[in-house]
Amino acid sequence: MKITEVLRIMATLVIGLVPIGGLAQIQTYHYSGAVNGWADVDLSPSGLGAGGFEATFGALSETLYYNPTAGTLEQVGSVTVNSSSAPVNIQGSIFAPGEGSATLTVGNNGSVSFDDIFTGVSLGGPETGTTMLVPISASGVYDGRAFTGNWDIDIQNYLTIDAVGPTSLTFSEASLDSFSAGQGVSVVSGTDLRDATSDDTYYYSWDVDALAVTAVPDEANSLALLGLGLSALALFRRR
Numbered sequence: 001m002k003i004t005e006v007l008r009i010m011a012t013l014v015i016g017l018v019p020i021g022g023l024a025q026i027q028t029y030h031y032s033g034a035v036n037g038w039a040d041v042d043l044s045p046s047g048l049g050a051g052g053f054e055a056t057f058g059a060l061s062e063t064l065y066y067n068p069t070a071g072t073l074e075q076v077g078s079v080t081v082n083s084s085s086a087p088v089n090i091q092g093s094i095f096a097p098g099e100g101s102a103t104l105t106v107g108n109n110g111s112v113s114f115d116d117i118f119t120g121v122s123l124g125g126p127e128t129g130t131t132m133l134v135p136i137s138a139s140g141v142y143d144g145r146a147f148t149g150n151w152d153i154d155i156q157n158y159l160t161i162d163a164v165g166p167t168s169l170t171f172s173e174a175s176l177d178s179f180s181a182g183q184g185v186s187v188v189s190g191t192d193l194r195d196a197t198s199d200d201t202y203y204y205s206w207d208v209d210a211l212a213v214t215a216v217p218d219e220a221n222s223l224a225l226l227g228l229g230l231s232a233l234a235l236f237r238r239r
Helices: 003-017 020-025 219-238
Strands: 027-034 038-042 052-067 072-082 085-091 099-106 111-119 128-142 145-164 168-174 208-215
Touching: 027 168, 038 099, 038 145, 052 085, 052 099, 052 168, 111 128
Parallel strands: none
Antiparallel strands: 027 052, 027 208, 038 052, 052 072, 072 111, 085 099, 099 128, 128 145, 145 168, 168 208
């Protein structure tokens, strides 16, 4: 075989192995499985009374897009919630009297969807945070008057990448309490019903320790394999 033919085949191999459009820097991974975590959902007069329930997270399904060059990681997916809806009795306190009942709902159809981007992410680097939202809705009767309301629980979520390999990415994600919703935030228009966070037990995060997610074949890898295959065919045809 001539040296020019060898060089041509080698060039074809290189072209086939180089992803088009810079797709190589985006590493795609997927995880589906059980997780631990919960969110306390409260509704009470001025945030000082009682009325709520604990929603437990169950199965998580997500795709992660890691860009090591930009230091970003995007999580897109959903996590199931059980129970996602429950009736509660609203009871005030001596400082905030009032009573009633309501049905509180977390998420939509038994799950919470998310699309969040962590910035400043690096292998073995410090944990980075982003704001995640839990949608809440309520309807009921308070002091003899019907009401409805919708609001979000803002929770700071934190993530650390522990290892990155050709076929997997391992990360840790912690459950942390949050004051971001804030005691005294009105959640039902025209009432003094509040989203009470004074008990410091508001969580929206799954407790994950060294969870490995597997790589997802992407278009870039497919193009590389196609280029390799075409090069091999060209070699065999020449022979």
